[in-house]
Amino acid sequence: MISDNAKKQIDTWIAKYPEGRQSSAVMEALKIVQAENENQLSHDTIQAVADYLNMPGIAAAEVATFYENYNHQPVGKHIIRFCHNISCMLNGSDDLIAHLETKLGVKTGEVTKDGLISVKKVECLGACVGAPMFQIGDQYYENLTTDKIDDIVDGLK
């Protein structure tokens, strides 16, 4: 259930914590496994992570459902995480989110028909001086405009 490559990555995190404290690596372990399973966690993958870290399944499930970065429903290959909180709002994020929804033909929370992109409205991502902004994968995109959004989205494959 957990690939050798994923195990290797998880092990580098386990090594950061004291012996017997391998459950400290659960947050990253869940992310690593999620990335290998179409950006999504299931009951079985959560349990597999728990087993690998020698912790109760329910403890891993608590983490998987508490934090925002885990997905339990189908999502796109790329998730556009659009900040809509105050600094972004003051800079027109609501209009830009509407533009993105129209362009992609989906509402926030939905996935495009081809499974390529999903859009999520998120709370502050900590880049307020670059508002409005969104995140795709590891990358922040700041000072967004409709043109900029079009360019970025058209480049997603």
Next chain:
Amino acid sequence: MNEVCFKNLDKDQCWSLETYEASGGYSTWRKILKGEYTPDEIINELKISGLRGRGGAGFPTGLKWSFMPRNAEGQKYIVCNSDEGEPGTCKDRDILRFNPHAVIEGMAIGGYVMDATVGYNYIRGEFMEPFKRFEGALKEAYAAGLLGKNINGSEVSFDLYSHLGAGAYICGEETALLESIEGKKGQPRFKPPFPANVGLFGKPTTINNTESFASVPDIMQNGGQWFADLGVENSGGTKLFSVSGHVNNPANFEVSMGMPFSELLELAGGMRNGAKLKAVIPGGSSTPVLTAEAAMAMTMDYDGIDKAGSMLGAGSVIIMDDSTCMVEALTRLAHFYYDESCGQCTPCREGTGWLYRVLKRIMDGQGKADDIDLLLGVQEKIMGNTICALGDAAAMPVESFLRNFREEFEYYIEHKKSMVKG
């Protein structure tokens, strides 16, 4: 400007070890390794500096460090809180990206002072660019023999790791952060016991904000008095202010404490399109909103902002011009706390939902005449009745928006539309 955390900002590869060392970086750490400083000397220098916690609480850093039972047996930990995520706040991101070695050295110095041989830097999960920068800096520091066990044959050991979050504002609360490092839901702990006695993995732990740690090396290099003199009484040093919203040049500015707000606004390019200033949230979304008049009379230091009726917080200055609908702005903030409440304490879990839903119904044209009293009642019942400060953080904006801009809420309820936007 840019005298401490941002002093190398204009240099090429400002985040590299080479740049950092060229400006005196790691000189204090190297002295420590040679046995040239006692922990008490460092604490004393920090006390003179007037450095106060830059994460929002403003607690004196030197005093905090003196609380650690440094002579107690067993493992102790030092933790950096880089879980930045309060709306308006984005300074630690830039410290991690542009001056990661100052964070490392600050943590190492703290580790030495408190006899904590292991440190963790908790970086919010979305901050992958800052995380990679910090990891790169860690690699450089290890390769240069600045970290590890019995460094350079000394008796000093310090190992430092980064831990990534996964999307939860509450983990910026220090005990929730500790829970999170332990691989649990980020729900704050009861205090006491305080982390200095029972912290990470049950061991004595001190947690400081990224900017606090990053300020320590320069304080040691130039002396506590130098840092204190950069600021004003009771607010030593410089401070990073994240200025966002309706300004021409939103950015992070490192300026001396005590700068008049009007000057900071000028630094940020002034109001966009020459619009009129309407309101300012001076310290991040949880700090009370101020009217333009109160803001323009304010200086940017702990006492100055306190006197104006708000708090310095994390130095996150959100500027709103007269096109801003205050009902809409508060509703957005209320949504944030509703979304981010960890659910542990009933007043916050239920209260934040009430605040958001009542505001939402006002915006949907379904507001009732007594909704303002209802909002005030709910926030009052949250305030002071929760384990951590998130409850207060959710309550304070509601009280201050309603106090300073009540007529806009009354108008919205009566006319079922915004007084500003129509």
